[in-house]
Structure formats: structure tokens, C-alpha cells
Amino acid sequence: MGNPDQTIAERIREGIRDFTASERRAGLALLSHYPMAGLETVAEFAARAGVSAPSVLRFVARLGHASYPDFQRALRDELEAQLKTPLMKASHETSAPPQDRLGRFAAAMVANVADTFAHLPPQEFDAVAALLADPRRKLHLVGGRFTDAIARYAASHLRILRPGVAHLAGQVEHWRDHLLDLGRRDVLVVFDIRRYQENIVTLATEAAGRGATIVLVTDQWLSPVSRVAGHVLSARIEAPSNWDSTVAMLALTEALVAAVTERLWPSAKGRIEEIERLRGLA
């Protein structure tokens, strides 16, 4: 299969000295029509390179591929990885890309996610991940009008990874009961964006007063909860729409979940298997 960290083109350039004459011709033909020539049939490729089919196969074998289809698969994978780069998007959209609303919306989303990660303080991120991965801490998650979906989403993942995860759902009245239990060992994760909700601020302030650690995930203008928060992470939420976008905030949340997953993996692995088993029973 060859070294997967190297493109096929690189391997050809590197090894071309040691090739036989017809292998070299095949290699040059491929490089000069890269990578399409390699996606043709052996016969076509051979004709293009001016060599025989067997020579092409020897060339492919020399590059370390088990068979011609295997070689083509590698080329396709390589190409696909290349096409993944977002630059490609522009060339795909034939007509007036920045004009249409959908395109503008897409561009804004992409920018939000990119900016959010670009401005993320790694220490802060790691500190939060460590906190969420600490099994001695109890976690409580709560969100506002629209961000509650993210709180819920995070909770549903974290609950799988570790015990002691609660989502403060719906009714504000229930929160009071929860408050009673919040203390030094508790972490309250608050999701709150623009048009910050008063009751959320009150809850966080009260919880902080009782000694709980507050983690705030908010927008770039920072919810007032930041006053009492031990850790603050912010995400970009602007969109060409009447609504704010929580896409970047979800991306940030997923990144946190991924980091926590990694930290907890030894213990979480068995836990997940057990959960799968129980789900199977249901």
C-alpha cells in the first residue's frame, strides 16, 4: 500500500530515478495528467504512456500497490481528501455564489465555526474539559430559550461517558430544587447567548454563591453570567438571518465532548458497552 502520508505523485517523483525506462514513461504520463490518467483502464493508461499494459502493472506494483484497482482506490481517496478542502466549494457553484442567500448563509456558518476555534484559548478549553471529565464533580447543564437544545445534547453525551450528569430541563420552578443540592463539588454549565435570560443569570449567581463552579458557554459579547463564571468559552453566533446561529456553539460543545471522551476513554469504554447491552435488552 505504500506510505499513506505521501501522495502518490510524491512517491513517483521520489523514486523515478530507480524505475526502468517504461516505468518512468508511465510515471511521467501519470504526473502530466495527474491523477486522471490513473483512473483510466490499464489499456488506456498504457496507450497514453506509450507502453504496454504489463509495464503499467509493473509500474503500479513498484509503487507498492497490490493491484491496479487498489492503486485506483488510493488515487480516488487522495483526490477526495483534496476536494474536501473548502476552497473547492467556489469552483463547484457555477453561478453567482455569493449572491444567493443560501451561499451567504453557508459562508457565514463556515466563518463562525472557523473564527470560534481560531479565538479559542486552549488553556481555558483544556481546563473546562478536565473539569467535565472529573468524576468527583457532579455536572448540571442548563441553557436558555434556544441554547437549551445544546445543553440537552451535551448532557445526553456526557451521561453516557460518566455518572453524575443532570440536565435542568424546562420548568424554571424545578431549578429551585436543584439549587439546594449545588455545592462546592458541583459544576454548573450554562449556555447563554444574546438576549440573555434573566432567570439564567439569577440561577448562575445563586449557584456561584453556594460555591459551585460555573462554566459559561456564550457568544462573543459575553452573557452577564460571566461575572460569576470560573471559566468562559465564547462562540460566534451572527448569521444573515433574523435569528442568531448556534452552529459554532454546537461545534465548540462537540469539541468539548470529544476532549472529555478522550480523557475518560479507559473508564468510559466499558460503560458504553454496558449501555449498548442494556439498550439491546429494551
Add this chain to the structure above:
Amino acid sequence: MGNPDQTIAERIREGIRDFTASERRAGLALLSHYPMAGLETVAEFAARAGVSAPSVLRFVARLGHASYPDFQRALRDELEAQLKTPLMKASHETSAPPQDRLGRFAAAMVANVADTFAHLPPQEFDAVAALLADPRRKLHLVGGRFTDAIARYAASHLRILRPGVAHLAGQVEHWRDHLLDLGRRDVLVVFDIRRYQENIVTLATEAAGRGATIVLVTDQWLSPVSRVAGHVLSARIEAPSNWDSTVAMLALTEALVAAVTERLWPSAKGRIEEIERLRGLA
């Protein structure tokens, strides 16, 4: 074969309405993995799309190609023309592939969102937006284990914009009651990704049987719900993590909400003001 001035992707998007169900699945599979899926063998392509090999061939024939190899040649030519221009450069200088996990995660998120919008068939998107904005239709939203948060999120926005929006929450048992009310005038919006949930498929199938229109928002591999869906939108969900990412799906959903908002704005404006007023009272 076919009109040479049009890309194959365009022809698919344009004609997809008139395709048969399995041709449509093939088309969607190709669009969501464009154009690599089409460079695979018929069998691989068929497996990816979840249809049989003959269906893929009928799909290719419908696009106006004389044979599968002819179709592949067209794809290659198209791709070659694209590669000729801008991004050869960018792909070669893969400078600084972010080694750190957070950077890789961020890059994947950005790519997911970009790809999702790049491969989104605009007609399909518009059709869904129109459906969701039709006040004569009742909307019912439901999601799976992790996607339910998105269903809920979408519902909370749509509910503000228009009447007749229901979120099928939690308990599977409650769904049954709901099913009774689903008929020709109803739209069931289903969010379902990898490790597709059986009960969701059952629900959608049953709802479709009762004449409801099914809108499916799924991943690039298409939930089995696509069999009964009137409209399918797919989002990229792969992430360098143990979990799949729903970021792009949320982005897609927000784009839909934005489109619906725009369509309904004249009527929604007053509605929102009224809601604000009521919230003020509480």
C-alpha cells in the same frame, strides 16, 4: 453523451424530481459524495446508495449515458477540467496540517459545513422550505437519540413563526397517539443519522402509509427512512472523534429556518411581536 455544457451534478439536481425512487437515491448518493462515488464500480456505488446494481445503471442511462464506463469518462473529464484551474496549488501545499487535536477537529467541522452546503440541491432545499412555510400543513418533528435536540430546536423556532408545529418528544409510546392524526395534510420532519433507529423508521413508514409527506434530514449515507421520504436533505457528520457530529445538520436546519422565516415574514412579524408582548407579561 448528454448536454456537455452542464455538469452531471447539475443534471441530477435538475431532473431529480422525475427520477424513480431508487434512481433518486443513487443521485443523492452521488451528490453527497461527488464525484468520487461515481468513479467506483457499479457494485460499490450501488451499495453506497443502498440500491441494486441495475438501478444504478438505469440511473446512469437516464442521465443520458450510453454505458457506465461512458458515464465515468464524463465524470473524469469534468473533474479534470475543474482541477486544471485553481486548487491544484492549494492541495499541493498542505502546509501545516494541524497536528493538534483541537485544530483537526475544527478543520473537520468547517469542512463538514462547507461540504454540506456545497452538495445541497437547491431545488430540494427550496421545496422543503416551501413545505415548512405552508400554513395549511401541520408540521411534526422528530429526531433520534442525538438528533432529537435538533428537532426540538427547529420546532422551537418554527413554532414562533407559524401555528401547527408539534415536536414528538421522548416517549415512544406517545408517538402512537400522534400517528392517528397524521394524514395527507401533515408533514413529518425526521432527523435521523447513522445507527438509524428502528422505531423512527417504523414511525416514518407508518406515517407515509397514512399519506403524510415525509421530509428527511439525514447523513450522507441516507437513513432507510429515505425510502418513504418525499424530500431528503443530507449533511456531513464525520468527525475525528468517537461521536458523529451534528454541527452541519444544525447548520442546514438553521438555513431552513432562515428560509422559512423569510417566506413567512409578513405574517410572522406580527406574530413575533405578539409573542414578545406575552413573554413580557409573564
Add this chain to the structure above:
DNA sequence: TCCCATCTGAAATCAGTATTCCAGAATTGA
């Protein structure tokens, strides 16, 4: 409800392609 038209995929068939073999050509070194 039944019928007709349409669609779909399993299996059989067929075509074309990769692969192998080997004889002869080219190259090398003495």
C-alpha cells in the same frame, strides 16, 4: 377491491479488463 402500469433487484449472462507467461529484444559487463 382488482387490474394495469411501473418499478425493483436476484440471478444469469456477457464483455471487457487485469493479470500472467513467456519468448524475444535490449542492455550490460567482460
Add this chain to the structure above:
DNA sequence: TCAATTCTGGAATACTGATTTCAGATGGGA
């Protein structure tokens, strides 16, 4: 110049993958 070695491509072979067929499934209309 001559052998030894390496390389090369024509032709036979073995597969794999495209294509066709057809029976059954599906859906829509009377």
C-alpha cells in the same frame, strides 16, 4: 564480440464487473 541479465510487450487466461432478463413487488386508478 559474446554471454548474462534485465527489460519489454504479444498473446492466452482468469476474473471481475457491467449488462440483461425476468419474476415479483409496488403503487395508482377505476
